[in-house]
Amino acid sequence: MHHFIDRRRNPKGKSLGNRQRFLRRTKGHVKEMVDKSVRERSVKGGAEGPDTGERVTIPVKGIKEPRLAQSPQGGFRQRVYPGNKDFVVGDRFKRPQGGAGQGGREGSDSGEGEDGFSFNLTREEYLQILFDGLELPDMIKKNTVETETIGTRRAGLTTAGTPNNLNLIRTMRNSLGRRIALKRPSTREFEELEDRILALEALDSPTANELQLLKDLQAELEVLRRKRKVVGYIDPLDLRYDTHVPEKIRNSQAVVFCLMDVSGSMQEREKDLAKRFFILLNLFLERAYEHSEIVFVRHTHHAQEVDEETFFYARETGGTIVSTALTEMEKIIEDRYPPDEWNIYGAQASDGENFGNDSAKCEALLNSVLLPICQYYAYVEIVPESDTALLNDPGAGGDLWHSYRRVKEHWPNFQMLRVSEPAHIYPMFRELFAKRSAGDAA
Amino acid sequence: MTLDDPVTRPLFDGSDWTFELMGTVHDAIEEIALNDLGLDVYPNQIEIISAEQMLDAYSCVGLPLMYQHWSFGKHFVRDETYYRKGMMGLAYEIVINSNPCISYNMEENTMAMQTLVMAHAAFGHNHFFKNNYLFQDWTDAAGIHDYLAFAKNFIADCEERYGLDEVERVLDAAHALRDQGVFRYGRPPKPTAEELQAMQRQREGHESQRSVLDLWTDATLGETREEVSVEDRAISSRQSALNLPQENLLYFLEKHSPVLEAWQREILRIVRYLAQYLYPQKQTKVMNEGCATFSHYYIIHRLYEKGLITQGALMEMMHSHTNVIMQPEFDDPRFSGLNPYALGFAMMMDIRRICENPTEEDRDWFPEFAGNPDWKSVLLQAWANYRDESFILQFLSPKLMRDFKLFVITDDAKSPELVVSQIHNRQGYREIRRLLAKSYDLAYQEPDIQVTDADLKGDRELKLTHQMLDGIDLVDADRAEVLKHIKALWGYEVSMTGVNRETGAKVYSVSTRAPEGMDPEKA
Numbered sequence: 026m027h028h029f030i031d032r033r034r035n036p037k038g039k040s041l042g043n044r045q046r047f048l049r050r051t052k053g054h055v056k057e058m059v060d061k062s063v064r065e066r067s068v069k070g071g072a073e074g075p076d077t078g079e080r081v082t083i084p085v086k087g088i089k090e091p092r093l094a095q096s097p098q099g100g101f102r103q104r105v106y107p108g109n110k111d112f113v114v115g116d117r118f119k120r121p122q123g124g125a126g127q128g129g130r131e132g133s134d135s136g137e138g139e140d141g142f143s144f145n146l147t148r149e150e151y152l153q154i155l156f157d158g159l160e161l162p163d164m165i166k167k168n169t170v171e172t173e174t175i176g177t178r179r180a181g182l183t184t185a186g187t188p189n190n191l192n193l194i195r196t197m198r199n200s201l202g203r204r205i206a207l208k209r210p211s212t213r214e215f216e217e218l219e220d221r222i223l224a225l226e227a228l229d230s231p232t233a234n235e236l237q238l239l240k241d242l243q244a245e246l247e248v249l250r251r252k253r254k255v256v257g258y259i260d261p262l263d264l265r266y267d268t269h270v271p272e273k274i275r276n277s278q279a280v281v282f283c284l285m286d287v288s289g290s291m292q293e294r295e296k297d298l299a300k301r302f303f304i305l306l307n308l309f310l311e312r313a314y315e316h317s318e319i320v321f322v323r324h325t326h327h328a329q330e331v332d333e334e335t336f337f338y339a340r341e342t343g344g345t346i347v348s349t350a351l352t353e354m355e356k357i358i359e360d361r362y363p364p365d366e367w368n369i370y371g372a373q374a375s376d377g378e379n380f381g382n383d384s385a386k387c388e389a390l391l392n393s394v395l396l397p398i399c400q401y402y403a404y405v406e407i408v409p410e411s412d413t414a415l416l417n418d419p420g421a422g423g424d425l426w427h428s429y430r431r432v433k434e435h436w437p438n439f440q441m442l443r444v445s446e447p448a449h450i451y452p453m454f455r456e457l458f459a460k461r462s463a464g465d466a467a
Numbered sequence: 468m469t470l471d472d473p474v475t476r477p478l479f480d481g482s483d484w485t486f487e488l489m490g491t492v493h494d495a496i497e498e499i500a501l502n503d504l505g506l507d508v509y510p511n512q513i514e515i516i517s518a519e520q521m522l523d524a525y526s527c528v529g530l531p532l533m534y535q536h537w538s539f540g541k542h543f544v545r546d547e548t549y550y551r552k553g554m555m556g557l558a559y560e561i562v563i564n565s566n567p568c569i570s571y572n573m574e575e576n577t578m579a580m581q582t583l584v585m586a587h588a589a590f591g592h593n594h595f596f597k598n599n600y601l602f603q604d605w606t607d608a609a610g611i612h613d614y615l616a617f618a619k620n621f622i623a624d625c626e627e628r629y630g631l632d633e634v635e636r637v638l639d640a641a642h643a644l645r646d647q648g649v650f651r652y653g654r655p656p657k658p659t660a661e662e663l664q665a666m667q668r669q670r671e672g673h674e675s676q677r678s679v680l681d682l683w684t685d686a687t688l689g690e691t692r693e694e695v696s697v698e699d700r701a702i703s704s705r706q707s708a709l710n711l712p713q714e715n716l717l718y719f720l721e722k723h724s725p726v727l728e729a730w731q732r733e734i735l736r737i738v739r740y741l742a743q744y745l746y747p748q749k750q751t752k753v754m755n756e757g758c759a760t761f762s763h764y765y766i767i768h769r770l771y772e773k774g775l776i777t778q779g780a781l782m783e784m785m786h787s788h789t790n791v792i793m794q795p796e797f798d799d800p801r802f803s804g805l806n807p808y809a810l811g812f813a814m815m816m817d818i819r820r821i822c823e824n825p826t827e828e829d830r831d832w833f834p835e836f837a838g839n840p841d842w843k844s845v846l847l848q849a850w851a852n853y854r855d856e857s858f859i860l861q862f863l864s865p866k867l868m869r870d871f872k873l874f875v876i877t878d879d880a881k882s883p884e885l886v887v888s889q890i891h892n893r894q895g896y897r898e899i900r901r902l903l904a905k906s907y908d909l910a911y912q913e914p915d916i917q918v919t920d921a922d923l924k925g926d927r928e929l930k931l932t933h934q935m936l937d938g939i940d941l942v943d944a945d946r947a948e949v950l951k952h953i954k955a956l957w958g959y960e961v962s963m964t965g966v967n968r969e970t971g972a973k974v975y976s977v978s979t980r981a982p983e984g985m986d987p988e989k990a
Contacts, residue, residue, distance in 0.1 A: 035520070042540075047540030088538075089948070091945040093949050100937045100938035100940065107796055108796020108797045108798065110796075112874055114887060116886070117884040117887075143548060
């Protein structure tokens with residue numbers, strides 16, 4: 026007796042529960058690795074990377090399954106090996122280093138002996154861990170204001186239209202119905218009748234009966250022929266056309282402007298913090314929008330649009346005039362990103378220094394030009410780690426900080442924060458994006 | 468049907484398989500296996516699975532149903548990574564000791580491979596499971612499915628009621644003691660009628676707890692605990708009251724731990740039950756694979772002789788057969804110990820040879836069966852009544868030791884050098900055979916650890932004794948970890964003493980007691 030079962034169509038992911046338990050178990054390590062990867066990977070790569078998930082390596086330690094097993098070293102052992110070449114009894118040799126263990130006869134159970142344990146996270150798992158604690162769904166609702174453009178949408182059928190919009194299926198269905206209703210003779214019927222007539226005509230000496238039949242059939246054929254002419258195969262009545270109506274459709278595309286001060290005072294640490302912030306913002310917007318772009322603008326005493334590599338790693342010397350970046354941003358928006366088609370986000374990172382009375386100019390620019398067209402504008406000031414006074418007192422700060430504080434009073438879509446270490450980035454990120462409903466703070 | 472019977476056509480020609488074709492081939496194999504080779508098998512249930520499902524099955528120790536635990540997730544992740552990288556191939560099949568006998572065949576297999584796999588797993592392994600004494604005595608093939616379903620549901624239930632963390636804690640600890648959760652020598656003490664009732668009460672209590680006040684369960688539990696501890700005739704010595712010494716640590720903890728709840732005891736029972744179920748497989752790797760490999764080898768050749776498979780199909784099967792029984796030599800980079808397929812298959816073939824063409828030497832060594840015309844019954848006897856250790860001790864012939872060029876290396880930690888102590892010559896045969904058999908004896912390969920004392924009325928410290936053999940210690944880091952797990956299950960301090968088995972001298976002693984106890988004080 027035998028019995029075959031095709032299990033291939035069984036639901037997949039039988040071990041999903043085990044996987045979740047495993048991730049739960051290793052959460053600390055995985056989170057650490059994800060944090061690290063956020064810090065290390067490129068901003069644009071950060072947006073692409075998680076498409077294929079993220080490879081993480083975690084130390085074996087946390088997921089070890091200890092057993093009481095005999096140590097592979099020490100004691101007195103006698104082992105049997107195959108494949109003797111030229112040993113004879115009594116041969117002696119040095120104990121090989123690294124232990125000539127019994128090999129994998131026990132079929133190593135847990136991949137021990139490796140430094141780490143690597144596996145891939147899926148994109149969902151990665152983002153879940155990355156934004157763990159951040160209320161993303163709510164943030165999307167609060168922040169993605171939809172812009173509208175005109176598109177077309179199908180709107181059923183009409184009886185008039187251009188041939189390219191002809192809906193064949195509906196037309197033929199109508200035609201068939203009409204032909205049945207009006208009893209249009211089919212080709213088969215028609216041919217059968219013709220065949221019978223031909224057969225009768227071919228008879229050498231038809232009887233009177235047969236002659237009569239022939240006559241009747243010919244009359245019938247004539248009727249059918251007329252009927253076929255009157256009831257057309259396809260009638261203008263049958264025609265149906267697809268129609269489209271113009272419609273306003275949701276257009277969700279976003280552009281993120283990353284503005285950064287790259288003057289000498291911005292060191293590796295400052296840039297790293299800024300980068301983490303830019304990555305998070307981009308990942309978040311990626312999830313919220315169908316299409317998003319990033320524009321990098323760096324500035325010293327003049328501003329320019331650059332690629333990512335240059336943005337983060339190239340060095341530049343010069344003074345610091347923040348307003349140049351804002352002007353550059355305005356110019357790029359004018360050129361390439363009409364505000365009625367794009368959701369515009371601004372993110373600015375700086376150490377808070379600015380030249381002379383330029384801060385007032387920034388304030389004016391933001392108030393009059395940028396904030397009316399931006400969905401959101403975030404300013405991150407990176408302060409020295411030691412400067413706790415600055416961190417704790419929002420009232421203290423330089424010119425730029427004060428100017429921006431005045432801006433903030435007028436614009437709910439403007440936010441500003443200070444950070445001094447990577448650990449601040451996530452909380453700050455949450456604060457920035459949860460704030461609009463929670464009222465004002467900071 | 469004979470070889471030159473002109474009407475016999477091959478059952479299949481191409482490499483694609485269909486279910487009908489597999490049914491036909493299965494019947495052809497069955498004909499040979501049962502009527503020619505004389506196998507006796509459980510009904511077969513053959514399931515076709517995909518690669519991903521095979522990985523699933525791998526992670527759950529090859530069982531069709533399993534409770535959920537992070538370690539299975541870890542194994543899955545690891546195997547999947549290796550598989551994706553191409554560092555690991557997947558088995559063509561997995562077979563489960565159950566009635567009906569379930570075998571999983573991979574969908575990627577060609578028809579020839581499916582044939583081979585059916586002959587191997589659905590008949591070879593199947594016969595071994597049904598007939599070997601270890602499996603007959605220690606496992607319940609008919610009940611395993613129901614038990615697995617019970618275990619899965621029970622643990623899922625516990626997770627829901629007591630939380631993932633609580634369940635994980637118990638499972639982690641129980642898994643650490645899996646190797647010490649089996650009865651090696653004696654049958655497990657049969658639960659007495661009262662014990663069965665108590666178990667039943669606990670399970671029922673678990674079921675009905677949702678609707679009943681917790682007080683009720685506490686009352687039931689208290690009673691049960693009482694019963695277990697006085698179950699064994701009232702004897703003054705606490706050791707015999709606790710049934711000590713006890714080699715099955717999980718059993719002991721389940722029965723006597725002062726702190727475990729009923730559901731936690733049930734979880735220990737589940738882990739221990741599954742460990743016991745799998746224990747015979749650990750003891751019969753060589754024989755089990757030998758039996759299956761010999762069966763498929765015999766069956767495919769018979770199929771070919773009957774003209775039921777093409778030469779091409781036979782070649783494909785032989786190719787894979789040859790790969791499976793490859794034995795790298797000790798200095799080969801691929802060497803990782805003796806290949807159970809190679810050794811098992813060679814021994815089965817050798818037994819047949821000794822029956823059919825015995826030499827003088829064979830008659831000396833195996834007077835009981837050398838020249839016995841009925842080699843099939845000799846093999847069937849061997850498969851039924853031995854395990855790896857006793858099988859090798861009984862059947863490994865000098866010819867095979869020469870073929871494998873076996874030699875013995877003595878490794879004494881006291882000496883800086885290794886010594887070749889035996890080679891495959893007249894003086895060495897018996898010793899090589901004894902040592903090889905010993906290396907398959909789990910009693911020597913797994914440490915001998917027993918519960919020797921626990922003063923329930925005193926400090927309740929659980930005392931374990933490790934009988935050290937040949938001065939071989941445990942892996943130190945693991946020992947500390949496992950003791951912590953035992954402490955979690957026992958609820959009080961745990962100590963372990965290492966004792967030289969020959970002299971009885973104390974070698975080391977470790978304890979979970981803080982602080983200085985953590986270091987083994989070498990005596």
